[in-house]
Amino acid sequence: MKIGLYFGTFNPIHVGHLTIANHLVEHSDLDQVWFVVTPLSPFKKKSSLLDNYHRLEMVHLATKDYDKLRPSDIEFGLKEPNYTIDTLTYLFEKHPNYEFSLIMGEDNLKSFHKWKNYELILENHSIYVYPRISEGKIDTQFNDHSKIIKVDAPIMELSSTFIRNEIKDGKNVRPMLPEHVWQFIDEMNFYR
């Protein structure tokens, strides 16, 4: 089975994330996409970060109607900040028969050479890269790389930060979130 791993903070998950994951399962050889909820990304601060289980619950609510999209709490028991190489090692031990690939936006590929053991990640895994509007340049070593697969997914210029700020300002963010996620955030009074 081929699994695409979509790592993120998902604070909260939004329709941009969901559209990309769905595009990948519809247009690639991936059988499933797992949204791996990261407790703490190495390049991010903990400020305004919702509890891990609340972020996982939102991913569950967003994906429950999609057969091939799954939430994953695999990083919850691992050391913080969460380095992807460590998670991949753990996943390989747990599911030796699955083939794991990564899914990332072009923005993340631009800083990928700063990730822990990125060469080792590329040695053992493919990376599906979708277009994203962002500053900076992709490191030349990643040009025409045999393990990097470019995917022509739609560009969705949304971010969780934008959504959190809009909620704080009392704006309506309903169209930017999967309906069940919006309801949960509203009921729980998150990000206000």
Ligand SMILES: Nc1ncnc2c1ncn2[C@@H]1O[C@H](COP(=O)(O)OP(=O)(O)OP(=O)(O)O)[C@@H](O)[C@H]1O
């Ligand atoms: N609108 C989007 N379209 C495609 N990819 C996205 C979008 N927003 C975020 N991503 C990517 O999804 C992954 C997980 O996203 P993350 O949880 O960091 O969301 P974010 O919206 O960038 O969050 P924040 O604004 O809190 O930094 C990251 O690789 C990020 O680059």
Ligand SMILES: O=C(O)c1ccc[n+]([C@@H]2O[C@H](COP(=O)([O-])O)[C@@H](O)[C@H]2O)c1
């Ligand atoms: O392993 C690393 O060195 C590493 C460095 C930066 C980010 N990551 C992973 O990439 C995911 C997206 O990163 P971010 O910071 O854009 O939310 C995040 O959830 C981490 O799992 C991983």
